[in-house]
Each structure stands twice: as structure tokens, then as C-alpha cells.
Amino acid sequence: MSKVLVSDSVDQAGIDILSQVAQVDVNTKLSPEELIKAIPEYDALMVRSGTKVTQEVIEAGNQLKIIGRAGVGVDNIDVPTATRRGIVVVNSPEGNTIAAAEHALAMMLSLSRHIPDANQSVKSGKWERKQFIGSEVYKKTLGVVGLGKIGSHVATVARAMGMKLLAYDPFISAERAEQLGCRLVDLEMIFTEADYITLHIPRTPETENLINAESLAKMKPTTRIINCSRGGVIDEDAIAEAVENGTIGGAALDVFAEEPLGESKLRNVGANMVLTPHLGASTEEAQTNVAVDVAEQIRDVLLGLPARSAVNIPGLNPDVLEKLRPFLQLAETLGNLVGQLAGGRVEQLNVRLQGELTDSQSQPIVVAALKGLLSQALRERVNYVNASIEAKERGIRVIETKDASVHDYSGSLRLEAIGSLGEHSVTGALLSDQEMRITNVDGFPINVPPNNYMLFTLHRDMPGIIGQIGSLLGNFNVNIASMQVGRKIVRGDAVMVLSIDDPLPEDVLTEITKISGIRDAYTIKL
Numbered sequence: 156m157s158k159v160l161v162s163d164s165v166d167q168a169g170i171d172i173l174s175q176v177a178q179v180d181v182n183t184k185l186s187p188e189e190l191i192k193a194i195p196e197y198d199a200l201m202v203r204s205g206t207k208v209t210q211e212v213i214e215a216g217n218q219l220k221i222i223g224r225a226g227v228g229v230d231n232i233d234v235p236t237a238t239r240r241g242i243v244v245v246n247s248p249e250g251n252t253i254a255a256a257e258h259a260l261a262m263m264l265s266l267s268r269h270i271p272d273a274n275q276s277v278k279s280g281k282w283e284r285k286q287f288i289g290s291e292v293y294k295k296t297l298g299v300v301g302l303g304k305i306g307s308h309v310a311t312v313a314r315a316m317g318m319k320l321l322a323y324d325p326f327i328s329a330e331r332a333e334q335l336g337c338r339l340v341d342l343e344m345i346f347t348e349a350d351y352i353t354l355h356i357p358r359t360p361e362t363e364n365l366i367n368a369e370s371l372a373k374m375k376p377t378t379r380i381i382n383c384s385r386g387g388v389i390d391e392d393a394i395a396e397a398v399e400n401g402t403i404g405g406a407a408l409d410v411f412a413e414e415p416l417g418e419s420k421l422r423n424v425g426a427n428m429v430l431t432p433h434l435g436a437s438t439e440e441a442q443t444n445v446a447v448d449v450a451e452q453i454r455d456v457l458l459g460l461p462a463r464s465a466v467n468i469p470g471l472n473p474d475v476l477e478k479l480r481p482f483l484q485l486a487e488t489l490g491n492l493v494g495q496l497a498g499g500r501v502e503q504l505n506v507r508l509q510g511e512l513t514d515s516q517s518q519p520i521v522v523a524a525l526k527g528l529l530s531q532a533l534r535e536r537v538n539y540v541n542a543s544i545e546a547k548e549r550g551i552r553v554i555e556t557k558d559a560s561v562h563d564y565s566g567s568l569r570l571e572a573i574g575s576l577g578e579h580s581v582t583g584a585l586l587s588d589q590e591m592r593i594t595n596v597d598g599f600p601i602n603v604p605p606n607n608y609m610l611f612t613l614h615r616d617m618p619g620i621i622g623q624i625g626s627l628l629g630n631f632n633v634n635i636a637s638m639q640v641g642r643k644i645v646r647g648d649a650v651m652v653l654s655i656d657d658p659l660p661e662d663v664l665t666e667i668t669k670i671s672g673i674r675d676a677y678t679i680k681l
């Protein structure tokens with residue numbers, strides 16, 4: 156039975172799903188060293204933001220197939236290392252969107268109305284009203300930095316509260332911003348015009364310390380900043396000083412460069428600084444959503460099924476997968492076949508989508524072809540996650556083309572491998588019942604279904620050859636399931652494709668190549 160380690164606190168609904176297919180161990184108190192020691196026996200790891208899934212952890216996890224992040228941000232997971240090792244990383248892209256957006260809005264209102272400080276004051280026995288005079292958000296300008304899922308919901312609600320909206324997001328169109336009632340502007344404009352600035356961006360080299368002493372100095376003395384996205388996008392010392400000095404009006408922060416927050420100037424700022432311990436996703440609803448979403452994906456992957464929100468399988472979302480699945484199988488089979496025909500080191504793989512297949516997204520098909528191509532060398536170590544990286548590391552150049560003018564079947568796929576031992580090409584298609592057919596090998600038209608064991612020969616089209624191969628195989632007790640010859644001209648070159656019931660012994664292949672007229676012979680295992 157598979158084993159799953161859950162190393163951060165996740166909702167029981169997720170544990171229940173995992174328990175259907177695996178032994179689930181929940182241990183939320185592991186030190187980094189203990190995690191490295193424990194991980195080798197696990198097939199899957201489920202975390203939130205607390206566990207640091209470092210290179211060391213991933214490399215120690217030699218059984219790991221999947222790492223599930225019960226939330227959005229995967230910055231606590233070394234995704235490149237996971238990818239290189241063929242480990243799927245999944246998250247829950249939408250499970251906590253509303254929770255994080257509502258927390259940002261709650262932080263904005265808490266800050267404007269001094270709710271945390273007023274609460275503290277009443278609880279300490281006082282009745283202070285004058286010093287807690289707040290300000291309204293109505294008709295104020297909110298600058299949304301990062302107009303993705305969470306930023307969009309914040310914008311929608313803020314608009315309903317009567318706020319004017321500016322947005323900065325270099326990857327969002329002006330039309331999308333307009334739909335949300337936001338004016339897309341540059342960052343400078345947000346810094347100088349906004350009364351409130353809310354951040355909803357990932358932590359990347361571009362967003363690191365986006366809010367710093369210089370940008371804070373451009374803001375109005377009343378501007379309030381809310382960060383429920385990621386620590387590190389604000390220079391914490393600079394914002395502590397800016398609030399303390401009155402350079403800006405206040406800040407409400409849920410996330411910090413280092414978590415848990417240690418010794419920090421932020422803790423010492425008296426008024427107008429609201430701090431929460433990374434609570435953005437901490438609602439009952441969000442925790443159920445993310446735990447179920449990620450547990451289902453871990454369960455599926457452990458059962459050999461694809462994950463729906465893998466962050467390291469580009470372009471393979473569930474819709475694409477469903478539509479392309481038969482073609483992905485075809486691409487993998489053809490990749491495997493052309494890799495075996497090519498024999499030695501492949502330097503270039505040409506992938507051509509033909510006919511109706513040209514309407515499809517090519518990237519997953521290319522990945523599937525590479526997975527097939529590399530499967531002889533890497534066996535089960537290669538998968539959809541690492542096929543592209545493994546190919547790149549082996550120096551395999553991939554050239555994709557599309558040719559809509561080919562009208563065979565309902566779309567076909569041609570792969571050509573150029574390698575140290577020469578060039579080979581195969582073409583394949585799907586019949587109306589989704590059955591695979593190999594329709595061309597090295598330019599010779601054929602029509603055969605792929606088979607576990609196959610024999611391909613390149614020979615001169617002349618009488619007697621087929622008979623000789625047939626009796627040779629008979630002598631070695633190899634049963635032929637089907638046989639087909641493809642040729643372009645009579646008595647020219649031809650290919651013969653035999654499907655056989657058993658693997659072909661090596662010495663039979665040597666005997667076949669000795670037959671006069673046989674140029675080459677290849678045994679194939681699919």
C-alpha cells in the first residue's frame with residue numbers, strides 16, 4: 156500500500172480521501188532533519204506553507220511521486236528539483252481565493268477603523284473614542300497590484316463598496332481590467348494616487364521588495380498598504396519606519412519574508428500597523444476546499460491517473476488532457492518506436508502535427524513523444540513532468556511543425572528522429588474507434604496496429620524474402636501474428652512489419668540480417 160506523509164495541518168476531509176488508497180501519516184512537528192530522515196519511505200507528501208520542501212528533502216524522497224500543496228503558493232517547494240526528478244507538484248489554485256480576498260478586505264477595513272487597537276483598548280478597561288476616528292473607503296482609490304484570482308475578487312467587492320479602482324499587472328489585458336472596473340496603470344501611478352494599495356502577487360525576482368523606502372516615499376501620508384500575498388514583496392524594515400514616521404498612513408500585513416515572524420521592527424510599531432500570522436487561507440471553507448482538491452489529486456496520481464492542477468506539467472490541464480488523451484498515447488507509442496528504430500543517440504526530433512491534429516495544442520503531444528523516445532533509456536524514470544528537461548539535458552533538439560494540408564485519417568502525427576546512427580521516421584493516426592495505426596515507416600506506407608513485439612525490416616522487394624523470414628522465425632518457434640509489406644515501387648526498396656507473439660531472440664535477428672536482400676532489421680518492444 157502507498158504511504159502519504161502529511162506534514163502540515165490539513166482538513167480531515169483530505170485525510171479521509173487519502174486513506175481510501177494509502178496509509179496516511181500525519182506529523183506536523185517534524186524538524187527539517189527529521190523530515191529528510193522520514194521521507195524515503197513515502198510515495199507522496201502533502202504540505203501547506205509551513206513545511207520547507209527543499210532540494211535535500213526531495214532528493215531524499217526516492218519513492219516520491221507527488222508533492223501536494225494544500226493551497227496556492229508553491230514557493231516553499233523546490234519545484235525545479237521535483238521536476239528534474241519526475242515528481243508531480245500539484246496545488247489548489249482556487250480553493251482559497253475567496254478566503255484570501257476576504258482577509259485582505261478585512262485587513263483594509265480593520266486598518267481604516269482601527270479595529271484591532273480599539274478592541275485592545277476596550278479589553279484593557281478603557282473607553283477611548285476620539286483617538287480611534289477612522290476613515291471611509293467609499294470613494295477612495297484602491298490600487299490593486301496583481302489582478303489574478305484573488306486581486307480580481309478584491310476588486311469586485313471593493314467596487315461594490317464604492318471605491319475607485321486602479322490596477323497594475325503586466326500580464327493582464329486592459330479589457331480584463333476594464334471588465335472588473337479597474338483602470339490599468341503603471342506602478343508609479345498606483346504609488347502616487349492610491350489611498351489604499353493591496354498586493355496580490357507571487358514572490359518572484361521582479362516582485363522582491365517591490366514596496367521599499369523609495370516607493371514608500373512617493374506615497375501620500377494617508378496611504379494604507381495591505382499585503383496578504385507573499386512576504387518578501389515588501390521591505391519590512393522600510394515599511395515599519397514609514398508607518399512609524401507617518402510617511403504613509405498604515406499597513407496591514409498577513410505574510411512575512413521569514414515565517415514564523417521572528418524579532419522584527421514590525422512588532423514594535425504602535426498604531427496603524429495590523430499584523431496577522433498568515434491567516435489568509437484560514438477559513439473552514441477554504442481549508443476543506445484545498446484539502447479535498449489536493450488529496451483527490453494525490454489519490455489519482457497514486458492510482459496512476461493524471462493530476463488536474465500540476466504546476467510542473469505545462470499545458471496539461473484536465474480539458475486538454477481529456478481531448479488529447481488518445482493522441483498522447485499515439486505520440487508516446489510513436490516516440491518509443493522511432494527511438495528504437497534510431498538506435499543510438501538521438502540529436503533531433505522533428506514532430507509534425509498533420510491534418511485535423513493541427514488544431515490541437517502541440518506542447519503536450521511533443522512532451523508525450525519525448526516521453527516515448529526516452530523510455531528505452533530511462534524506463535519509468537521518465538514521465539510527463541521531466542520528459543522535456545531530460546531531453547534538453549541530453550541535447551535533443553525538438554522542432555515542431557504543423558501541416559494542415561495532409562488529409563489522411565482525422566489527423567496524423569509524424570515523428571522523425573535524427574541521430575548518431577542515421578534518420579528514421581514514423582507516422583501514426585487514430586481510426587474512428589480511437590484505435591492506433593502506424594501508417595508510415597521511413598517513407599513507406601503501411602497500416603498496422605502497434606504490437607508489444609514487432610520486427611521491422613528494410614529490404615529489396617524481390618521474390619523469396621518473405622518466405623525466408625517466415626521459415627526462419629518458424630525454425631526458432633516465433634509465432635507471427637500479422638505481417639505487412641510497404642513499398643513505393645515494385646522491386647524497389649520495401650519495409651516489412653511483423654507483429655510477433657514473443658520477443659525475438661538476438662541470434663534470430665543476426666540470421667535475418669544475413670538473408671540476401673535484407674538491408675536492415677530491427678526488433679521493437681512497445
Ligand SMILES: NC(=O)C1=CN([C@@H]2O[C@H](COP(=O)(O)OP(=O)(O)OC[C@H]3O[C@@H](n4cnc5c(N)ncnc54)[C@H](O)[C@@H]3O)[C@@H](O)[C@H]2O)C=CC1
Nearest residue numbers: 228255301302303304305324326355356357383384435436
Ligand atoms: N495569505 C494567504 O494565506 C494566501 C496568499 N496567497 C498568495 O496570494 C498571491 C496571489 O494569488 P492568486 O491570486 O491565487 O494568484 P494568481 O496567479 O491568480 O494571480 C497573481 C497575479 O499576479 C500577477 N503578477 C505576476 N507578477 C507580477 C508583477 N511583477 N507585478 C504585478 N503583477 C504581477 C500575475 O499576472 C497574476 O495575475 C500568491 O502569491 C499566493 O501565494 C494565496 C492564498 C492565500
Ligand SMILES: O=C(O)C(=O)COP(=O)(O)O
Nearest residue numbers: 203204205226227228436
Ligand atoms: O495558499 C497560499 O498560497 C497560502 O499562502 C496559504 O498558506 P497556508 O496553507 O495557510 O499555510
